[in-house]
Amino acid sequence: MSRAGTIRLLFVVLCVGALEAACRGGLISPQFVIPPSVMAAHLWQLLIDGTITADIVETLSNVLMAVILAVSVGFVCGAVLHSLPRLRRAVDPFLATYYAVPFFAFYPLLIVIFGLNALPIVTIGFLFGVVAMIISTINGLDRIPPVLLKTASVLGMGPVRTALMIKLPSAAPHLFTGTKLAIAYSFIGVIAAEFIMSSSGLGYSIAYAFNSFDNRTMYALMLFIILLVTLINAVLYMWEQAIMQRRGS
Amino acid sequence: MAASVVKMSADRSVSTPMLHAEMTGVTRIYAAKGKTPGVHALGPVDLALRQGEFFSVVGPSGCGKSTLLDVLAGLSSPTEGKVVFEGAPVTGSVPPGIGVVFQENAAFPWLSVKDNIAFGLRREGTDPAEVERRVGYALGFMGLEDFAAAYPSQLSGGMRQRVCIARTLVMQPRLILLDEPFGALDAQTRLLMGDELLKLWRETGATVMLITHALDEAAMLSDRIAVMSARPGRIMEELETGWPKERDSRIASEDHFGQITSRLWKRLREESIKATARGGA
Amino acid sequence: MRQILDSLLLVLALALVWQGLYWLAGDLALASPAQTFARAAELLATPSFWRHASETFLALGYALLIAVTAGMGIGLALGMHRLSGEVAEPVLVSLYSLPKITLYPVILLLFGLGISAKIALGVIHGIIPIIIFSMGAVRAIAPVYFKTARVLRLSRGQLVRTVIVPAAIPELVSGLRVGFSLTLLGVLIGEMFASQRGLGYLVMKSIGTLDVPTMMAVIVMLALVAVLISSLLLYLDHRLHRRAL
Numbered sequence: 134m135s136r137a138g139t140i141r142l143l144f145v146v147l148c149v150g151a152l153e154a155a156c157r158g159g160l161i162s163p164q165f166v167i168p169p170s171v172m173a174a175h176l177w178q179l180l181i182d183g184t185i186t187a188d189i190v191e192t193l194s195n196v197l198m199a200v201i202l203a204v205s206v207g208f209v210c211g212a213v214l215h216s217l218p219r220l221r222r223a224v225d226p227f228l229a230t231y232y233a234v235p236f237f238a239f240y241p242l243l244i245v246i247f248g249l250n251a252l253p254i255v256t257i258g259f260l261f262g263v264v265a266m267i268i269s270t271i272n273g274l275d276r277i278p279p280v281l282l283k284t285a286s287v288l289g290m291g292p293v294r295t296a297l298m299i300k301l302p303s304a305a306p307h308l309f310t311g312t313k314l315a316i317a318y319s320f321i322g323v324i325a326a327e328f329i330m331s332s333s334g335l336g337y338s339i340a341y342a343f344n345s346f347d348n349r350t351m352y353a354l355m356l357f358i359i360l361l362v363t364l365i366n367a368v369l370y371m372w373e374q375a376i377m378q379r380r381g382s
Numbered sequence: 383m384a385a386s387v388v389k390m391s392a393d394r395s396v397s398t399p400m401l402h403a404e405m406t407g408v409t410r411i412y413a414a415k416g417k418t419p420g421v422h423a424l425g426p427v428d429l430a431l432r433q434g435e436f437f438s439v440v441g442p443s444g445c446g447k448s449t450l451l452d453v454l455a456g457l458s459s460p461t462e463g464k465v466v467f468e469g470a471p472v473t474g475s476v477p478p479g480i481g482v483v484f485q486e487n488a489a490f491p492w493l494s495v496k497d498n499i500a501f502g503l504r505r506e507g508t509d510p511a512e513v514e515r516r517v518g519y520a521l522g523f524m525g526l527e528d529f530a531a532a533y534p535s536q537l538s539g540g541m542r543q544r545v546c547i548a549r550t551l552v553m554q555p556r557l558i559l560l561d562e563p564f565g566a567l568d569a570q571t572r573l574l575m576g577d578e579l580l581k582l583w584r585e586t587g588a589t590v591m592l593i594t595h596a597l598d599e600a601a602m603l604s605d606r607i608a609v610m611s612a613r614p615g616r617i618m619e620e621l622e623t624g625w626p627k628e629r630d631s632r633i634a635s636e637d638h639f640g641q642i643t644s645r646l647w648k649r650l651r652e653e654s655i656k657a658t659a660r661g662g663a
Numbered sequence: 664m665r666q667i668l669d670s671l672l673l674v675l676a677l678a679l680v681w682q683g684l685y686w687l688a689g690d691l692a693l694a695s696p697a698q699t700f701a702r703a704a705e706l707l708a709t710p711s712f713w714r715h716a717s718e719t720f721l722a723l724g725y726a727l728l729i730a731v732t733a734g735m736g737i738g739l740a741l742g743m744h745r746l747s748g749e750v751a752e753p754v755l756v757s758l759y760s761l762p763k764i765t766l767y768p769v770i771l772l773l774f775g776l777g778i779s780a781k782i783a784l785g786v787i788h789g790i791i792p793i794i795i796f797s798m799g800a801v802r803a804i805a806p807v808y809f810k811t812a813r814v815l816r817l818s819r820g821q822l823v824r825t826v827i828v829p830a831a832i833p834e835l836v837s838g839l840r841v842g843f844s845l846t847l848l849g850v851l852i853g854e855m856f857a858s859q860r861g862l863g864y865l866v867m868k869s870i871g872t873l874d875v876p877t878m879m880a881v882i883v884m885l886a887l888v889a890v891l892i893s894s895l896l897l898y899l900d901h902r903l904h905r906r907a908l
Contacts, residue, residue: 135749136746137746137749137750140746140750141750141751141753141754144750145754165772165773166769219669220669222666222669223666223669223670223672223673224670224673226670226894226897227670227673229893229894229897230889230890230893230894230897232841232844232845233843233844233847233886233889233890233892233893234885234886234889234890236848237848237851237852237855239882241866241867241870241878242692242693242878242879242882245691245692245693245875246688246692246693316760317759317760318760320760320762321760321761321762321763321764324762324764324765325762325764325852328762328764328765328767329764329855329856336762336764336765339765339768340768343768343771351768354765355765355766355769358761358762358765359757359761362757362760362761362762363757365760366753366756366757366760367753370753370756455814457810457813457814475813475816476813476814476816478816480814481814482810482811482814484807484810484811486805486807487805487807488805488807488808488810488811490808490826490829490830492829492830492832493829501815501825502815505815505817505821505825550814553815
């Protein structure tokens with residue numbers, strides 16, 4: 134492991150240890166925060182007896198739906214905007230300020246429109262992820278070195294083959310970044326939507342546990358989400374490193 | 383390893399010139415880090431700069447020329463050996479009296495030309511009237527009067543490099559180090575900048591060390607030229623040009639100029655072939 | 664000029680889509696653009712609306728102040744110290760993609776109901792991207808600037824004040840833009856659950872009473888203000904980036 138990695142691990146262990154000590158030593162009241170070891174033990178219990186399996190499956194399938202929609206729609210929209218410069222210039226200011234609009238505020242509206250089911254949740258996740266993908270797609274297509282496109286036409290490649298064999302691989306790092314952001318944003322959107330107003334899913338379960346003063350379940354679920362996010366990030370990071378290493382950058 | 387010394391003119395030996403800066407047995411080895419293996423970049427190098435001379439270092443790309451300059455300036459420390467400037471050892475920081483011009487555009491884009499030039503003086507707390515006087519002089523000397531209020535992004539590459547030279551000039555350095563300062567410029571601009579540099583050298587009386595890969599540039603500007611080997615860079619040969627102090631780019635048409643460049647090219651060509659055989663460039 | 668016209672055309676098209684949706688979904692789900700703007704105009708004339716709005720923007724102001732000063736300070740420091748930056752980066756990225764709304768119970772336990780909980784939620788949303796951008800800004804500074812600073816023998820303080828901060832400003836503004844959006848989001852989330860005041864609370868209350876026009880009017884006004892501020896920052900952002908080469 135690298136030096137930074139070792140220090141990071143030590144740092145995290147130290148923080149968790151300090152929290153554990155503070156909780157055990159009575160510095161922090163159990164009504165407020167419970168010791169990390171109790172969180173972990175309770176999470177393990179919940180995972181084994183299957184109490185939260187349905188919620189996990191539901192949340193993850195919502196995230197998956199939202200990510201698939203965000204990445205595919207985002208890619209198509211990005212490619213279309215890139216090929217229509219006039220439309221793109223008109224849309225540009227909206228894309229750039231998109232994330233300033235507080236979307237959660239629209240969520241209740243979506244419930245009124247779609248009803249209280251998975252659709253408004255997936256929609257919020259999608260709305261959060263899609264623009265990151267659009268922007269990354271446009272960036273990737275913008276940054277294809279012109280000499281590669283010239284090479285393609287010198288070799289007599291048609292538009293379809295140019296797109297598949299030159300444009301797509303060349304823009305791949307940006308598309309990857311877009312996908313990464315879309316996953317993170319969709320996840321945030323889905324959990325938040327479940328938290329605000331829903332009757333199932335991880336976000337809902339946290340809110341429910343909070344409202345019924347069930348600190349152990351609440352913290353166990355939070356720990357689960359933190360571990361899940363860290364795991365997803367680590368996998369994406371390693372994948373990205375592998376791609377970057379091959380490209381020598 | 384003693385470098386051979388070649389004189390390209392009749393010996394006009396006067397009294398021994400005063401030593402201004404000196405490197406003895408200097409090496410620079412970059413330690414291995416993770417997967418990247420260690421690199422022996424430089425040396426051992428012995429080098430003596432005489433007071434007031436124009437000295438150039440030429441060598442194949444990647445031979446450690448810039449490392450040599452960094453070590454001499456105190457921007458990086460030698461792994462072995464020692465560096466002395468004006469009788470005092472150079473350790474870990476840039477001593478006062480040394481100015482450096484880099485190849486990269488080092489003009490700050492957030493400051494106007496005038497503020498860029500005044501930057502170093504103001505940080506030293508120089509009296510505003512004196513700052514004004516020196517900056518005014520430097521603007522005039524480098525032909526930048528009309529651009530005093532402009533920003534670097536509005537200037538050409540050559541003009542930006544003039545700003546960096548002026549910024550160094552106002553600090554009144556006694557030793558000026560230039561690291562491929564014209565590397566990013568086109569051929570005509572290079573020639574003109576070379577003339578400016580000679581003028582600046584004569585006017586300030588400073589010692590100048592120029593790092594370059596352009597043989598004609600070294601041949602035209604220098605009193606002495608050191609030829610470096612491929613990595614790890616060593617000095618293979620030192621060559622005295624014997625040019626008169628009053629000179630400019632027109633000397634490039636003299637036979638003597640051709641003799642100097644062909645001599646330099648002969649040594650570098652041998653060295654490049656050796657480096658290629660070892661799997662280098 | 665044509666570009667602005669095109670953008671306006673796009674706004675018009677969106678309004679038409681909105682009107683179409685209204686005809687499709689009906690009064691219970693949606694208010695038409697005309698109803699929404701009429702309601703917005705009414706709201707703007709009532710003092711209680713301004714009390715809610717000022718509460719929101721006060722919380723936003725405090726949250727931004729904390730997120731920006733602390734975020735830039737931490738980010739610049741991490742950018743200057745290579746090892747600390749390497750240690751912190753993956754942690755920051757994980758925190759960035761963490762749904763911070765799940766931390767809301769902890770915030771509530773810590774700060775109780777009221778403006779401080781909203782500010783805290785705003786800060787935890789906004790500070791991470793500001794740190795990440797500031798750190799990246801320092802790392803992206805051309806090494807030759809640092810070399811120049813050493814040749815001119817600047818002190819550490821001079822280096823930060825006269826080289827690092829000016830060189831990083833374009834990127835710092837980009838970070839501020841992202842940080843602003845997320846801070847606003849955090850404050851509104853806080854208001855939707857942990858408050859009896861503010862525009863977020865107003866939205867939640869109008870949902871409770873099925874007052875669709877009020878809900879939409881508040882959302883649209885919030886979106887307009889957010890887009891306006893973000894556009895200003897974007898304009899500044901573009902100008903600063905054009906200056907640098």
